[in-house]
């Protein structure tokens with residue numbers, strides 16, 4: 001049997017294949033994806049769905065002169081395979097390995113880097129305008145999913161591109177899924193387009209017409225309009241995208257390479273913006289993923305035979321603890337509502353959704369709207385809890401300031417995936433939220449050290465009457481999970497830290513930690529104390545307001561200070577401590593700040609990357625010893641064998 005995949009070393013080899021050879025290649029690529037992703041993990045279902053579409057694009061276009069922009073970018077694995085990166089798949093999403101997203105530094109074919117949703121049409125438009133201004137050549141294709149199309153930015157770009165008649169092609173990859181079921185009026189609208197038989201007939205007639213016309217531009221538009229009228233089917237009334245000034249082509253079978261190429265040829269004949277509505281199946285070709293596209297959207301290593309996970313059962317995630325606790329609180333208070341921006345299972349809000357479907361809102365990929373809608377709910381007397389990943393909350397910065405904080409409204413923002421997120425890499429790290437939220441008046445912001453504190457903090461945030469934020473990391477909890485009954489939940493005193501190991505007069509070292517760094521700091525402090533280096537430890541709990549009393553006490557009484565935060569150093573927890581010291585005229589003898597410097601953090605395992613930035617117990621110990629000029633003792637003091 002011919003192995004086409006091994007023979008392809010770039011898109012020029014692909015172009016030599018025809019007809020059924022391309023279908024065979026698609027099948028080989030699917031096997032390759034399954035073989036590799038089952039070992040490394042990755043975004044399986046979306047990639048299985050875009051194999052034929054990507055082959056057709058690269059067969060028809062000349063990348064990188066022609067430009068393909070992948071929205072979110074989690075579905076671009078076949079693009080990577082066809083553009084010379086096949087051999088890198090053994091290290092997909094791993095440290096120093098192949099990125100799971102398009103990345104400009106990785107390949108000239110990755111025109112625009114991504115990871116966050118709904119940016120591709122804007123980027124395509126910018127490229128088209130640059131092409132025009134600089135007399136460049138090349139077609140420009142953006143590939144956006146039906147989920148990503150729920151993001152407001154996509155519509156800002158459609159609005160602009162349609163208005164100016166930009167010569168771009170937007171492929172709407174409609175698989176009827178976001179990560180979970182897609183939501184919203186647009187999604188229902190796409191359903192109606194998909195099943196409209198008249199549209200297919202009109203498309204056939206238009207195709208016939210286009211084949212007769214060399215370039216479907218302004219000069220012939222009257223003819224086309226006449227044909228449309230004659231067909232008694234108005235695109236203008238029928239298709240939303242036409243209202244935006246786009247020519248609509250479709251629906252197109254996204255698993256039929258020849259049909260796709262035929263439509264690309266058509267699109268080329270049309271001047272101005274074209275939207276190609278391509279229908280694909282998420283998880284295509286692998287029954288476990290076809291049947292459970294949500295579960296197979298992003299996966300860890302799994303057994304190919306049945307799709308079962310290779311991971312041994314681990315502790316519950318922070319998201320699950322959050323979801324369960326919220327559900328319990330909501331059972332007692334019918335004002336509590338849950339809001340997600342297209343991440344119900346990721347945030348644990350699916351647990352709440354099941355119990356209280358009437359108070360649960362999935363707004364689609366619309367973080368800005370999620371926050372402002374929450375403020376409206378709050379104003380109306382509800383107690384909204386809006387759960388967003390830290391990295392995606394970046395989208396809603398102004399809404400937090402303008403709609404929540406200035407008006408001091410009573411909402412809770414639960415920031416999930418705060419800190420290092422691991423294999424998604426730079427675009428998804430949650431490393432900026434302390435810094436961008438700390439300067440905002442009226443906000444209260446806390447970070448739990450473990451599952452127990454997460455529950456207490458959620459209860460505190462919901463009961464606090466004003467905008468309250470809690471941030472917690474991705475992945476499994478540390479320590480034990482004892483689900484607390486509501487009667488045992490207690491409001492924490494706002495802005496109160498806790499001395500885990502008391503600060504005394506002339507303390508040698510005080511570690512000031514917050515959130516996920518507290519538990520490794522406890523371990524480091526225990527080792528230091530055991531070895532005669534008297535160490536105190538403060539769990540700050542609140543970054544805003546900071547407990548001035550306890551932190552000033554620590555600064556005044558300690559010969560050495562260590563701050564630890566899973567965040568960038570600039571503007572974060574350590575900055576808050578230094579500001580407090582400066583404002584109170586305290587001269588800190590020696591200080592070491594552990595956190596992320598002025599750089600983006602690459603992909604890699606979560607623990608692996610935390611270790612790299614000294615955010616683990618050993619890293620904290622090492623920094624403490626180096627403050628005492630005893631760095632060389634770390635191996636000797638560290639109780640575990642070198643790993």
Ligand SMILES: Cc1ncc(C[n+]2csc(CCOP(=O)(O)OP(=O)(O)O)c2C)c(N)n1
Nearest residue numbers: 046115116117145146147148177178179342
């Ligand atoms: C701003 C933002 N919010 C949320 C996400 C998380 N996210 C990644 S992919 C995805 C679903 C995208 O659905 P779609 O575009 O239809 O692609 P599919 O996975 O179906 O191929 C979501 C919600 C994100 N990447 N960016």
Ligand SMILES: CC(=O)[C@@H](O)[C@H](O)COP(=O)(O)O
Nearest residue numbers: 072074115298346417424474
């Ligand atoms: C593509 C994307 O943005 C999401 O699929 C993301 O990878 C989810 O990350 P988690 O695995 O942390 O939920």
Ligand SMILES: [Mg+2]
Nearest residue numbers: 145146147177
């Ligand atoms: Mg989709």
